[in-house]
Amino acid sequence: MSEASVVQVKTTPEDLLNLPEEKRRAAIEQKEMPIVLAHEVHKWYGNFHVLRGINMEVFKGEVIVIFGPSGSGKSTFIRTINRLEEYQKGKIIVDGIELSRDVRNIEKIRMETGMVFQQFNLFPHLTVMQNITLAPIHVRKWPKAKAEEVALQLLARVGIPDQADKYPGQLSGGQQQRVAIARALAMQPKIMLFDEPTSALDPEMIKEVLDVMIELAESGMTMLVVTHEMGFARAVADRMYFFDQGQIVESGTPEEIFTNPKEDRTKLFLSQILH
Amino acid sequence: MMNREVNKQYSSGEVLAPPTERYTVLGWLKKNLFSTWYYTLLTLVTLYVLYAVLKPTLFWALKQAEWEVVVVNLRLFMVGQYPADQIFRIWIALHLLAFTAGLAWAIWLPKARRIGAFLLLIPLGLAALPFISGFSRLNWILFDIFALAGWGLGIWKPKAMRRPLIWLLLAYFPILILLILGVEPILKIVKTNLWGGLLLTMLLAVVGITVSFPLGILLALGRQSKLPIVKGFSVLYIEIIRGVPLVTVLFMAQLMLPLFLPPQIKIDNVLRAMAGIILFAAAYMAENVRGGLQAIPKGQHEAAWALGLSGFQTMYYIILPQALRNVIPVIVGQFIALFKDTSLVAIVGLLDLLGIASTVLAQPEFIGHQREVYLFIALIYWVFSYAMSYASRRLEVALGVGER
């Protein structure tokens, strides 16, 4: 197994960072430059080398599906993008801002990225409405009325317009995950990160969440999705990345991955999950 | 018609199915006390011990004891040397408490009517005691009236009263202190060395818990801090205080506190004891709060951070509200323990409930009445501790069902 990354990326961090701020922004808008760029990212947990040189570029409006065996580092990687995890080597640039130890950069990037977790992580002591409006009011400093208006629109968009006054514990799993999506969207992020959003759901609720995600993808949102829902990938993914043992083993369009995978490990894994 | 009849019979037949022994006294006795030979033995031994202890105790309490010592000194036991013409201030504080409690009961425990009614009987019972003054009698009745007024208001406008209730609860502590201590020129200052008896015991416990609460939160957060100095100080403080008995902290407060203060500031014994109790309670409070903080899943922090909330906002809006709600029962437990522990201030010369006991026993006409006095005091401690732990269990249930 080669230590060097299999997947190569066209843009280098310098290409992006050397541009003046205005031009950088325009280039990202024009999809000439990636909105998310990961360059040779390495991470260790103690001695355990969990990310071993990840390279990835995601352009505005793209939907990326990340899949691979359990423990391969998918969650760890997606969580480095909004700095829930630190990394020790390499560079990650999100929306033209380099992720570093600088707290202000971390705050900026967290405002531009929304995240949806496997376990929903709604705030149980707050109503659905309060869950959604908390960050817009206290981080974006919106007036309460505006935040609530946006929240109601989002609840309608995810298909639960009449649950605003309930507490998360009173909702089904599928409804909770849709509230979590609405909560993330309320901050009007440019990028949405999903870490196995349907894995904790009963089968009959998976579709209602995937439908919301598909609608979101079709609306032009930039999305990075860790999932094994291959139907979703086939329907909306622009590119798929196969992770194994902390590396990207293979990447390609859904068409390429499903009909003509190049690597044996990809073939084996796909055959396991598709039967 | 026919159908309904049949159904009724069918269902009533079902309900009656369980064996009858549960519903008769004899059946109950047999099942719970005499089901096997060793249960029978245990029951008999217990009954004998109860008999051996209770019979002489009751005989003494009803036939031999001279309760006059308690009756004559009742005011001393209740409020110490608090001036008789100012006692109305304590009653005002109690009536405000009754009103607030009634309101809180209506809003948070609207279904627990029967227990509420039962609690209202206690002041009525006190008002019926033969040896109290007419003024006290009137005030105990007023106490119930205020409680009912608060309750009625809460039932009438539960939504609108939520916010005033919170304000009332927050304001109660400062109002209490102002009432008892006084504010010139409206209310004459009553020096703390005149506070005594149950009043002092209660004030020490209430001030101890209330002031140690924010301190405990700060210490708990400090203990989790990434800043080594803050963390080091918090850990050191908590571990030192938890490693020494309260009595030593009280002595330290009496003897050492003057060393830290400029000589022109003189603080009296009661304030020193309060400081000692607060410092002591804060360490335990910190550990209770820390337990609550650690019980919050990591995903709650992560979700808040991912939304862009700062560390402070995450704590303030997400983590602390959940953690504190979870530790309310533990804090009530700590309060009850502190209520009893304050009796140690008698050792440093304060006239709390226990301290008053020794002064009463030093009165020439009541020498040798230790049994009556200490039994009476034990009864007061027990009644209050039990009432509070009972109320906290109800509170726990009420908080548990609400919103999860």
Ligand SMILES: Nc1ncnc2c1ncn2[C@@H]1O[C@H](COP(=O)(O)OP(=O)(O)O)[C@@H](O)[C@H]1O
């Ligand atoms: N906090 C941690 N400390 C040590 N090892 C960890 C930690 N978090 C994850 N790991 C390990 O890192 C590897 C990758 O985990 P993860 O990114 O969650 O995988 P995936 O999401 O692909 O299933 C796993 O082997 C896991 O055991």
Ligand SMILES: [Mg+2]
């Ligand atoms: Mg994972």
